[in-house]
Amino acid sequence: xxxxxxxxxxxxxxxxxEPARSARLAPLPDGLAFDVGVEALYAHQREAWDAAQRGxxxxxxxxxxxxxxxxxxLPVLDALAREPKNRALYLYPSKALAQDQAxxxxxxxxxxxxxxIYDGDTPQERRGQVRKWANAILTNPDxxxxxxxxxxxxxxxxxxxxxxxxxxEAHVYRGVFxxxxxxxxxxxxxxxxxxxxxxxxLLASATIANPGELAHSLLGVPATVIGGDAxxxxxxxxxxxxxxxxxxxxxxxxxxxxxxxxxxSRLVQRELRTICFAKSRKAVELIHRMTGDRLDSETKRRLAxxxxxxxPQQRRDxxxxxxxxxxxxxxxxxxxxxxxxxxxxxxxxSVGFPGTVASLRQQWGRAxxxxxxxxxxxxxxxxxxxxxxxxxxxxxGRRVEAAILDHSNPRVLDAxxxxxxxxxxxxxxxxxxxxxxxxxxxxxxxxxxQTKNGWVWAGKDYPAARTALRSASxxxxxxxxxxxxxxxxxxxRERAYSTVHDGAVYLHLGEQWLVRELDLTARHAVVEPFGxxxxxxxxxxxxxxxxxxxxxxxxxxxQLTFGRVSVTEQVVAFQQKHVxxxxxxxxxxxxxxxxxxxxxxxxxxxxxxxxxGLEAMPLxxxxxxxxxxxxxxxxxxxxxxxxxxIGGLSTNVHPDTGAPTVFIYDGHPGGVGIAERGxxxxxxxxxxxARLLDGCPCERxxxxxxxxxxxxxxxxxxDKAGALTLLTRMSKSA
Ligand SMILES: [Zn+2]
Ligand SMILES: [Zn+2]
Numbered sequence: 001x002x003x004x005x006x007x008x009x010x011x012x013x014x015x016x017x018e019p020a021r022s023a024r025l026a027p028l029p030d031g032l033a034f035d036v037g038v039e040a041l042y043a044h045q046r047e048a049w050d051a052a053q054r055g056x057x058x059x060x061x062x063x064x065x066x067x068x069x070x071x072x073x074l075p076v077l078d079a080l081a082r083e084p085k086n087r088a089l090y091l092y093p094s095k096a097l098a099q100d101q102a103x104x105x106x107x108x109x110x111x112x113x114x115x116x117i118y119d120g121d122t123p124q125e126r127r128g129q130v131r132k133w134a135n136a137i138l139t140n141p142d143x144x145x146x147x148x149x150x151x152x153x154x155x156x157x158x159x160x161x162x163x164x165x166x167x168x169e170a171h172v173y174r175g176v177f178x179x180x181x182x183x184x185x186x187x188x189x190x191x192x193x194x195x196x197x198x199x200x201x202l203l204a205s206a207t208i209a210n211p212g213e214l215a216h217s218l219l220g221v222p223a224t225v226i227g228g229d230a231x232x233x234x235x236x237x238x239x240x241x242x243x244x245x246x247x248x249x250x251x252x253x254x255x256x257x258x259x260x261x262x263x264x265s266r267l268v269q270r271e272l273r274t275i276c277f278a279k280s281r282k283a284v285e286l287i288h289r290m291t292g293d294r295l296d297s298e299t300k301r302r303l304a305x306x307x308x309x310x311x312p313q314q315r316r317d318x319x320x321x322x323x324x325x326x327x328x329x330x331x332x333x334x335x336x337x338x339x340x341x342x343x344x345x346x347x348x349x350s351v352g353f354p355g356t357v358a359s360l361r362q363q364w365g366r367a368x369x370x371x372x373x374x375x376x377x378x379x380x381x382x383x384x385x386x387x388x389x390x391x392x393x394x395x396x397g398r399r400v401e402a403a404i405l406d407h408s409n410p411r412v413l414d415a416x417x418x419x420x421x422x423x424x425x426x427x428x429x430x431x432x433x434x435x436x437x438x439x440x441x442x443x444x445x446x447x448x449x450q451t452k453n454g455w456v457w458a459g460k461d462y463p464a465a466r467t468a469l470r471s472a473s474x475x476x477x478x479x480x481x482x483x484x485x486x487x488x489x490x491x492x493r494e495r496a497y498s499t500v501h502d503g504a505v506y507l508h509l510g511e512q513w514l515v516r517e518l519d520l521t522a523r524h525a526v527v528e529p530f531g532x533x534x535x536x537x538x539x540x541x542x543x544x545x546x547x548x549x550x551x552x553x554x555x556x557x558x559q560l561t562f563g564r565v566s567v568t569e570q571v572v573a574f575q576q577k578h579v580x581x582x583x584x585x586x587x588x589x590x591x592x593x594x595x596x597x598x599x600x601x602x603x604x605x606x607x608x609x610x611x612x613g614l615e616a617m618p619l620x621x622x623x624x625x626x627x628x629x630x631x632x633x634x635x636x637x638x639x640x641x642x643x644x645x646i647g648g649l650s651t652n653v654h655p656d657t658g659a660p661t662v663f664i665y666d667g668h669p670g671g672v673g674i675a676e677r678g679x680x681x682x683x684x685x686x687x688x689x690a691r692l693l694d695g696c697p698c699e700r701x702x703x704x705x706x707x708x709x710x711x712x713x714x715x716x717x718x719d720k721a722g723a724l725t726l727l728t729r730m731s732k733s734a
Contacts, residue, residue: 002270003347003374007239011259013379014240014392020372024230029053029074033081034110036074043230045071052164052200057223059170059203061211064365066231069104069168072202076164077110080135084112086163089188089199090138093172095119098138101168105136119143131155141173141181144188146464149423152191159195170205171358171403173218174640175672176412178405180469182218183416183438186407187423189220190433194424206358208640210402217405220435234368238396241378242389251702256380257283260351261290263376267347268299268329272374273322274347277334277363281307281511282533282579283351284331291329299328306332334359346373352380353388356401356640383633383692386704390695394637394688401640404673408437410444411598411670417441417455418448418463427454478524479506482516488527494669497571497592498538498712500525504574505536520593534585539573540712542649544663546656547598555682557733558607562679565601565665567647570594575714582703600671602679603663610729611660614722617652620660623722624650625713626706628662630723631678631689633708635664638685639677644710646674683734690727693720 007015026046028036041049044062051058052075060071076088092098098117105115116134118127120143130137131154139148148155165188167173173181185201192199203215203223215223241263243254260276264287267274278284284305292300304327306318321327322345334354348367354360360377367373377395379385388395407413417438420426426448431439442448447459457463468476468490477496479488488508491500496518500506504515506527513527549563571592576585606624608615614623628648635646647667654661666675678685696705701720708715 001237001372001374002272003237003267006263006266007237011241011244012239013242013389014238014396016238016392016396018233018236018238020235021233023232024228026230032074033078034113036070037108038070041070041074042067044226044228045074045230047228048072048202048226049074051224051226052202055200057201057203057215057219057221058226059205059211059215059223060226061205061207062227062229062231063207063233064362066229068204069101071226072166072168072204073105073108076136076166076202077108077113079163080113081110084135085161086135087158087161088136088164088166089144089158089162090136090166090168091141091144092138093140093169095121095140097169098140102138105138118148120147128154131158141184142469145180145184145419145467145469146462149184149187149191150419150462150464152195152423156195159192160197162192162195162197162199165199165201167201167203167218170203170214170218171208171640174214174403174405175645175674176668177470178214178218178403179407179409179412179672180416180467182220182405182407183413184469185218186220186434186438187416187420190420190430191423193433205403206362208358208401208403210404214403214405217407220407220433234371234373236364236368236373236375238364239374239376240389240392240395241376242386243378245697248697249699251381251696251698251704253381253704256351256378257286258290259378260287260349261294263349263378264291264329264331265294267349267374268295268302271328272346273325273327274329274349275345275363275366276329276331276349276351277354278331278351279334279354280507281333284333287351288331291331302326302328304330306330334363346371347376348373349376349378351378353377353382353385355636357395358401358403358640360395381703382709383630383696383704383706384636386696387634387688387692391688391691401636401638402677403640404677406671406673407435409670409672410441413437413441414445415463415467417445418457418459419467421445421448421455422457422459422463425451425454425456430454476523477518479508479513480524480526481513482526482528488513491525492669493523494569494595494597495667496525497595498540498569500527501538501571501574501590501592503536503576503588504538505530505532505534533579534576535579536574536576537709537714538571538590538712539575539587539714540569540571542567542569542647542712544568544601544649544654544665546603551679555734556604556686556730558604558610558730560602560604560679560682562600562602562676564598564671565603565663566596566598567649567665568594568596569712597669599666599669600673600675601663601665602675602682603657603661605657605659605661606726606730610726610733614725618717619719619722621650621652622717622719623726624652624660624662626693626701626718626720626723627689627726628664629706629708629711629718630692630727631662631685632664633705634685634689634692635674635678637688638681639674641674683731686727686734687731690724690731693724693727696720 024043048071115136364375449458514530547564
């Protein structure tokens with residue numbers, strides 16, 4: 001291929017080719033109520049149709065660009081075209097995605113289908129019209145939670161005739177957000193039943209390890225998995241690219257962004273249409289600029305960045321120019337990967353592992369739609385990235401993550417029990433929709449009163465309005481843009497002190513913001529756009545108390561426990577650090593109160609034999625600390641989360657165990673199942689972490705093995721060799 005000579009040198013860590021696959025087709029169903037505009041379906045689209053006709057809930061989990069949208073639209077649009085009284089609800093995780101889908105539905109022009117968006121931007125005077133007139137209503141889970149379900153009286157006709165609920169991008173509903181959405185969907189099922197309907201749920205997801213489990217967790221009822229991807233695929237070359245090692249002792253590598261611009265410029269010079277995904281807007285801008293510097297002015301004009309601030313019109317324009325071949329190289333933040341509607345690309349470059357194999361696959365899925373494609377991952381210095389460079393099979397062969405959530409986490413569930421009681425009295429019949437856990441929590445939720453009709457809401461306000469779906473804590477802080485007053489996001493109290501303290505650099509959808517002020521009383525952080533080249537890292541003191549061991553087992557030759565802990569953290573200072581080389585500019589003290597939250601954790605107590613030779617302080621502590629960090633770095637291999645979702649603590653003697661102990665806990669109050677996944681996979685987790693440490697070329701530990709960008713101790717006292725000794729012994733006793 002035209003790129004063959006580029007894929008050479010020490011930077012090429014691995015190369016493979018995934019074979020082409022031809023389409024498996026299936027006939028269109030007989031007697032469709034509308035003209036689909038295609039002659040035949042892919043087999044998985046037909047399977048989805050057949051399952052829908054049998055009345056089943058289903059989840060379609062095929063690859064990028066495999067026609068998932070048609071798979072769920074076919075039964076929905078047929079039902080609407082056939083009987084205009086039928087209604088369908090489409091849920092999208094973001095407004096932008098709902099807009100894209102609304103446009104696509106309108107373009108299909110199916111007779112008698114009247115689609116409309118109903119979200120926070122829908123003008124008040126139009127809302128009644130949408131409820132009355134539209135039969136395909138596109139919204140988001142937040143709106144369903146706070147705007148639709150609590151006012152179900154206004155939605156009586158929609159709920160009564162609700163035939164289908166589409167949940168697209170279902171893999172996004174994991175962790176805390178997913179745990180909330182699972183409860184919102186249960187409330188929707190219950191109210192539909194109150195109004196006499198039993199809607200079918202049609203889910204679509206990126207490829208994940210556990211689609212059936214995810215659908216079941218989200219809905220509370222089983223769903224048929226449609227997974228056999230029958231769409232054609234061109235041959236695709238995959239390259240893992242590791243920036244050259246500049247200083248083996250320190251583990252220092254050449255700049256990821258520099259490597260990205262080098263590859264991008266060379267591909268573009270060969271007229272190959274390429275998209276390059278990076279993690280922040282800053283990185284996108286740098287790659288764009290550095291690539292331009294490597295090209296003549298003619299070719300340079302055929303590059304463009306693609307970013308969150310663009311209007312839909314500007315985005316369409318870039319997409320159009322790319323399709324027309326006017327543009328050759330586009331750089332985008334990976335926050336946008338879901339919303340990009342660009343076909344026909346030759347190459348896709350991912351700059352740094354995007355956090356999950358599922359989203360890496362989604363990015364790579366853009367390459368090779370015209371023919372043989374090239375997909376590249378350029379490794380960052382992060383431990384997980386470097387692990388993949390040395391163990392490519394663990395990235396390419398073995399696993400896609402499981403998307404996990406826990407709808408019964410009381411920190412999440414209680415708010416929905418209150419909201420459900422507000423919507424209609426809760427009684428024993430609601431077990432089938434709300435679930436057993438909801439009925440068990442009802443007596444413990446303040447402001448619920450038991451009546452002869454069941455549990456009712458006795459508070460004065462809307463309980464749903466108290467809870468934001470994207471946070472585990474009712475006690476959340478808002479992040480406000482100082483110039484416009486608009487809310488950028490919300491941060492749980494437990495995280496606010498370490499991420500939006502005074503002077504913090506806060507990253508949101510790839511944009512950098514500087515926190516001007518964190519107001520603890522008003523519970524908001526005021527931020528302004530930030531263009532500097534430094535970032536911040538909080539220093540905090542952490543302690544844990546064991547609340548309740550839930551599972552105790554002898555594993556890897558030691559006592560391993562999964563259970564509930566409470567974590568107390570106090571942010572005491574922060575450091576400003578250069579983006580370029582991580583050097584410290586300044587350390588600034590902070591005066592913030594401690595916060596305590598309960599969550600789930602795994603913890604282990606190494607035996608004396610496993611610690612032989614490591615007992616002396618400070619070696620003991622620094623070995624445990626290094627083991628904790630590197631294990632945290634690899635946990636995302638099993639659970640779909642990133643290291644920012646996980647916390648840890650290691651101590652030479654813990655008051656509850658009386659011995660050296662390592663804790664790894666779910667960073668979200670209440671926990672969402674991440675720690676338990678680690679408990680279940682403990683042997684593999686320990687073995688792979690030992691392999692990570694063993695394979696890292698650095699001498700004494702580096703950002704690619706034991707150092708962590710989120711360490712509350714600022715990576716002080718880490719002993720790589722001690723951690724390797726301990727983990728190897730643990731693994732051998734497994
Ligand atoms: Zn290292
Ligand atoms: Zn640490």
